[in-house]
Amino acid sequence: MKAAVFHEHGSSENIKWEDFPDPECGPDDVVIKVGAAGLNGFEPMILLKTTALKTPLPMIVAGDAAGEIVELGANVKDWAISDRVSIYPMVAGEGMTGETRLGTCAQYHRIPASHLVRMPDALTYEHAASLPIAYGTALRMMVTRAKVKAGEKVMILGAAGGVGTAAVQLAKAAGAEVIACSSSDWKLEKLKEIGADHVVNTSETNFREWVWDNFGKPRMGQSGGIDLMVNYIGGDTWIDCLRSIGPGGRMTLCGATQDYKTDNDCRYIWTYEIDIIGSNGWTMEDQAEMMRMVAANEITPVIDTVLPLSETAKGVQKLIDRDFFGKIVLVP
């Protein structure tokens, strides 16, 4: 088969569309013909080797995929050839797809049958492949963990990416007032189009000052500030985040794009009784729920670009350049 492969860590030029051995279907596995694969902010981190886990090389790019079953292992009972599925990419014993197990930017992909989620008929492969990592993570972070509610003021840093646009859509669906942050004006215009009530250009305006100017400075026993901060940027953003959150508010995070070593001033956490809510991954039920919501037209995934699988390197470079809004999807 052909696959988007890198043999060494480094730039996107290391990713080549080349011949790669066909996947071998074990007794408990299926092989799918990839209908679409999805890229995430994780892909540059793996390529550039900034994640904690060691990636075996050569590696095929990407963690998300949807497609059609073309081969069934001898023990597989509940699935049939031609079934349309998305994959649940975190596999016990093998690790994360595209990081420690071979990725999805390929013509075919092998995965244990226990890691398949059935696609509703109404869903396209492009939509299904854009959902698991970004929308699954956002669903768990915003709904299951942070319990976003109607009327809450919710600020989302780095809102223009995959998890961010999903978080904006889920917060709006819950009835929250959303303040979306990005460093570029064209992305802020698009954030308004998907429902953000306010936007802040963080390359020009300090987001904490924006909160104080618009909602007041948080004060004990009074109001001011926001209810929920969504911060997977990390690095030097924490102190301004803590100073933006009102009494009894919370901050949720599922990552740290800039740096996991963060600045901090813990006085704000106890003084204002702020809850810090970690969120990691999502469940197969979350993935099925996101597919149901899209098939029912409750949410439309935000897809920036659809490229041929053979141009995976171009897609990864767009992620590195921050030149995208929402998701980048690859198709055969």
Ligand SMILES: NC(=O)c1ccc[n+]([C@@H]2O[C@H](COP(=O)([O-])OP(=O)(O)OC[C@H]3O[C@@H](n4cnc5c(N)ncnc54)[C@H](OP(=O)(O)O)[C@@H]3O)[C@@H](O)[C@H]2O)c1
């Ligand atoms: N724990 C989990 O299960 C899990 C799952 C998925 C993702 N994550 C994490 O969630 C985060 C978001 O993932 P994603 O796929 O949505 O990423 P993404 O699509 O690449 O989006 C990242 C967004 O963050 C901003 N950004 C990028 N680099 C930045 C930097 N150095 N400093 C400040 N802002 C920066 C960009 O904002 P601009 O608009 O300003 O350019 C961009 O819109 C990542 O940290 C990822 O590791 C965790």
